[in-house]
Amino acid sequence: MxxxxxxxxxxxxxxxxxxxxxxxxxxxxxxxIDENAAFGIDMAVREAVTNAVLHGNxxxxxxxxxxxxxxxxxxxxxxxxxxxxxxNPETIPDPTADENLLKTSGRGIFFMRSFMDEVDxxxxxxxxxxxxxxxxx
Amino acid sequence: xxELNISERQAGDVTVLDMDGKITIGEGSVALRTAVRRMLEExxxxxxLNLAGVGYIDSSGIGELVSSYTAINKDxxxxxxxxxxxxxxxxxxxxxxxxxxxxxxxxSEALSSFK
Numbered sequence: 001m002x003x004x005x006x007x008x009x010x011x012x013x014x015x016x017x018x019x020x021x022x023x024x025x026x027x028x029x030x031x032x033i034d035e036n037a038a039f040g041i042d043m044a045v046r047e048a049v050t051n052a053v054l055h056g057n058x059x060x061x062x063x064x065x066x067x068x069x070x071x072x073x074x075x076x077x078x079x080x081x082x083x084x085x086x087x088n089p090e091t092i093p094d095p096t097a098d099e100n101l102l103k104t105s106g107r108g109i110f111f112m113r114s115f116m117d118e119v120d121x122x123x124x125x126x127x128x129x130x131x132x133x134x135x136x137x
Numbered sequence: 138x139x140e141l142n143i144s145e146r147q148a149g150d151v152t153v154l155d156m157d158g159k160i161t162i163g164e165g166s167v168a169l170r171t172a173v174r175r176m177l178e179e180x181x182x183x184x185x186l187n188l189a190g191v192g193y194i195d196s197s198g199i200g201e202l203v204s205s206y207t208a209i210n211k212d213x214x215x216x217x218x219x220x221x222x223x224x225x226x227x228x229x230x231x232x233x234x235x236x237x238x239x240x241x242x243x244x245s246e247a248l249s250s251f252k
Contacts, residue, residue, distance in 0.1 A: 014163050039224060046195050050162055096233045104204040107196035107232055114231055 040115030056082025157190030160198030182214025189220035
């Protein structure tokens with residue numbers, strides 16, 4: 001795995017999801033990440049950016065989503081920062097509980113946690129929330 | 138080219154929607170929602186979604202499948218799924234939605250399962 005950092009700053013439009021996915025796809029291809037891991041990472045990135053655009057920045061195009069991908073030998077670290085008020089991830093209901101199976105939303109964070117080895121959130125003192133995700137190889 | 142192409146065919150009283158593309162937030166999810174709403178407006182309540190050509194789905198797309206399922210059930214109809222790709226099957230497994238959806242690998246079996 002090569003050492004490489006990619007940084008993006010995108011306006012809060014849903015198109016940011018595809019732009020972020022294209023950027024991470026390029027990095028994963030250059031790093032030789034296998035297809036299965038790449039599928040999960042792609043999905044986690046899309047879900048994290050979707051959350052930043054919709055829930056963090058509430059599609060306010062004056063607000064930005066800042067994304068960084070950092071590959072190093074043995075790991076890929078992804079950070080997605082929004083300018084929203086933040087949330088407590090512990091309050092997100094388990095989408096696999098019987099009573100939540102037919103809910104039409106609430107699976108994004110579940111996928112991020114399913115496909116990445118580490119997922120955590122930091123509410124920055126200067127404002128906004130950063131989700132940090134790590135995949136180890 | 139649209140993100141999700143949906144073509145409709147009739148097999149007896151079952152409407153088969155052959156889907157090709159991605160069911161993701163935005164265009165793909167909206168295309169699925171629009172197609173299912175149109176089916177219900179036309180009184181077509183037995184719907185088989187052929188997902189053989191759907192190589193990618195996100196949480197929004199999965200939410201849209203659930204939404205379609207509940208909308209059709211509420212209207213007294215049935216929605217079943219055909220030809221899941223391995224990736225989609227994996228996603229429905231980890232979300233436990235394989236316990237909700239009626240899923241088939243064979244079209245004639247799927248068609249004969251409709252009541």
